[in-house]
Structure formats: C-alpha cells, structure tokens
Amino acid sequence: MINVQRVLVFFVAFITSFACQAAQVIGEKLEIYGKAHMSIDYSDQDNPAVTNDGLSISSNSSRIGFKGKMPSGKVAFLYQYESELQIDEGSGSWATRNSFLGLEGDFGRLIAGLHDTPFKLVGSKWGLFADTVGDRRAILGAGYLSGNQLNERAKNAIMYTYKNQNLIVDAMYAVDPEDTTTGNVDDNDVDVTSFDIRYEKDNFWLAFGYETWSGHSSAADVDAYRFAAKYKFKECTFGGIFENIDSDTVAEWQRDVIGVNAKMQLNKETDLRAQYLMADDADTVANSGGSVLALGAFHKLDKNLLIYGVFAMTSNDSAAQFKVADGGHGDEVSTVLGGDPTSLSFGLEYKF
Numbered sequence: 532m533i534n535v536q537r538v539l540v541f542f543v544a545f546i547t548s549f550a551c552q553a554a555q556v557i558g559e560k561l562e563i564y565g566k567a568h569m570s571i572d573y574s575d576q577d578n579p580a581v582t583n584d585g586l587s588i589s590s591n592s593s594r595i596g597f598k599g600k601m602p603s604g605k606v607a608f609l610y611q612y613e614s615e616l617q618i619d620e621g622s623g624s625w626a627t628r629n630s631f632l633g634l635e636g637d638f639g640r641l642i643a644g645l646h647d648t649p650f651k652l653v654g655s656k657w658g659l660f661a662d663t664v665g666d667r668r669a670i671l672g673a674g675y676l677s678g679n680q681l682n683e684r685a686k687n688a689i690m691y692t693y694k695n696q697n698l699i700v701d702a703m704y705a706v707d708p709e710d711t712t713t714g715n716v717d718d719n720d721v722d723v724t725s726f727d728i729r730y731e732k733d734n735f736w737l738a739f740g741y742e743t744w745s746g747h748s749s750a751a752d753v754d755a756y757r758f759a760a761k762y763k764f765k766e767c768t769f770g771g772i773f774e775n776i777d778s779d780t781v782a783e784w785q786r787d788v789i790g791v792n793a794k795m796q797l798n799k800e801t802d803l804r805a806q807y808l809m810a811d812d813a814d815t816v817a818n819s820g821g822s823v824l825a826l827g828a829f830h831k832l833d834k835n836l837l838i839y840g841v842f843a844m845t846s847n848d849s850a851a852q853f854k855v856a857d858g859g860h861g862d863e864v865s866t867v868l869g870g871d872p873t874s875l876s877f878g879l880e881y882k883f
Contacts, residue, residue: 565595570878577870589862590619591662639693649701649727653740657759664874665825665843668858670808674783675851679858721746734763750784785814821853
C-alpha cells in the first residue's frame with residue numbers, strides 16, 4: 532500500500548527544491564523568479580446595502596518573471612518579462628507587470644517598456660504593508676472618490692537609473708502611459724515625466740519623488756511630489772512621509788497626505804509593524820479627508836517564506852469613501868461616503 536504521507540512529503544520537497552534551483556537557469560542570461568502571496572481575509576465594507584460581507588480569499592500581486600543580463604564588452608543587454616497571477620481564481624495575463632528591454636554599463640541603466648514610475652517607487656520603498664490589506668495605496672496617491680490612481684505603472688516608458696553606494700536616481704518619460712489600445716501610434720498629447728532621488732547611509736534613508744501628468748485619466752493635468760524618510764534605531768525603524776497632489780482642474784486631486792510608520796524587530800524572524808496615513812480635505816471640498824491605520828505581525832519561517840496577520844481600518848469624513856486594501860491586494864474593500872471599512876487578514880508569501 533502506498534504511504535500517502537510519504538508521497539505528499541516527497542512531492543512538497545520536490546516542488547520546493549525545483550523552485551529554489553530554478554532561480555538561475557542559464558546563469559545571469561536567464562533567471563526565473565516569482566512570488567506566491569495568498570491571504571484569507573474577513574472584511575466589513577460598512578455599507579448598509581451590502582449583506583454579503585465576510586470571508587474572502589485573495590491573491591495579492593502574485594507573480595512570475597523571467598529576466599536576464601548578457602554582457603557585451605562594457606555594455607550589458609537586459610530584459611525582463613513579469614506577469615501577475617491570480618492564484619485564487621486561476622487566471623493571469625502576460626507581461627502585465629514591470630517588463631522591458633535595456634542596456635546597462637558604467638553610464639547607468641537605460642530601459643524601455645512598462646515600469647513603475649519613480650514617484651510610485653518612493654511610496655513602495657517607504658511602506659511596510661505592501662500588497663496586504665494595510666497597503667499604503669488606500670490613502671497615498673488616492674482620491675476621496677476615485678481611490679488609488681497616482682501609483683502608476685507607466686506604459687511606453689523610457690527610464691534611466693544611476694546608482695552608487697549610497698545614491699539612486701531614476702528619471703522616466705512616457706507617452707500614452709495608460710494606453711488601452713494596441714496597434715496604434717502612441718498619443719503624445721498624454722504623457723508623464725517622473726523622477727526620484729533615494730539616499731541611504733548607515734541607518735538613515737531619505738527619498739524625494741516628483742511627477743507631472745498631461746491628461747491623466749482621473750486627475751487630468753496634475754503635479755505631485757513625495758518626501759519620505761526612515762531611520763533605524765537599534766531594533767526599531769521609524770518612517771515618515773509627506774505627499775502633495777495638485778491638479779489644474781479636478782478638485783479631488785488638490786490635497787496633502789502625511790504618514791508615519793514603525794517596525795519593531797522582536798527577533799531575527801519576527802517583527803511588529805504599524806502604519807498610519809491621513810489625507811486632508813481637498814482644497815475646495817469640505818469633509819473629504821480620511822485616514823487608514825494598519826497593524827501587523829510578521830514571521831519568517833525561512834528566508835523565502837513569510838506568514839503574517841494584519842488588521843486595517845479606514846476612517847472617512849462624510850464626503851469621502853477611501854477604501855481598505857486599495858492597490859496590490861487582490862480583493863479590495865470599498866465603502867460608501869462616510870463609511871469606515873475594516874479588514875482582518877492572515878497571509879502567506881513565498882518568494883523564489
């Protein structure tokens with residue numbers, strides 16, 4: 532008789548071994564990487580019209596990617612194709628995440644394709660709850676009605692990156708960055724220019740990001756900037772961020788955000804995290820502010836496997852409807868004007 536337990540143990544060991552060894556297939560010429568991130572959530576939309584709140588299974592920016600570097604003299608050719616996987620529903624699309632071709636050398640790195648804007652990168656490097664129900668994008672880069680909009684992955688982008696031991700500078704220009712058609716010439720009346728500067732030395736991290744849009748689908752002609760900082764003191768890391776968004780014509784996108792976060796390392800494997808972000812009223816719209824609080828405990832089972840528990844709650848003024856889990860987390864938690872949605876989430880994340 533077949534020992535089912537032994538078969539299962541062998542199968543899991545085989546899959547895990549394959550995933551780890553597959554990271555480099557042909558050295559740097561072809562690397563396969565990815566992340567499986569699933570959570571079980573219990574959410575309340577605080578919407579009197581909704582009667583089916585409760586349990587939700589969510590795939591949270593799970594992905595698989597293929598990348599490589601092929602040196603040729605002093606210049607290397609780069610490529611990357613990254614796709615999101617909806618593990619909870621069994622679907623996905625090809626090259627929907629950062630995907631590009633490029634060159635790298637002493638001059639830096641120059642790529643063309645689809646990529647997170649430098650402005651977005653400042654927020655993602657600062658936040659502590661990426662792709663969970665406590666993700667920063669419920670407030671940062673979000674409008675009081677439209678939600679998460681200014682954390683873009685720009686299409687048709689050209690991006691230059693320079694880095695040394697302590698400094699990283701990114702600069703991007705993209706035409707038709709939200710392009711929803713294929714096979715047509717890109718619309719040059721719609722574009723985005725974005726850059727960031729990130730500095731890190733010892734226990735201190737400082738970043739600035741700026742971008743300006745012509746013809747954004749929600750904010751129209753809009754300028755935005757972010758200042759962010761983090762400081763590590765013994766077992767604790769403290770962070771702060773300020774964001775200003777100013778649209779020429781759309782009142783929703785004329786507001787500021789401030790945020791703070793903290794992480795306490797209990798031991799090598801376990802840490803506690805807290806993050807709070809608050810948007811003030813838009814300049815001409817009273818009671819349109821909101822805030823989100825996230826609290827979580829994270830534990831590494833090994834260097835690639837993470838489990839966590841996160842609780843997040845959003846508080847809205849009477850004219851606002853900021854979500855919980857708006858961006859990154861697959862199952863978003865919407866609400867009504869003045870609603871206070873909440874979500875409790877238990878997740879597992881495996882990287883290879």
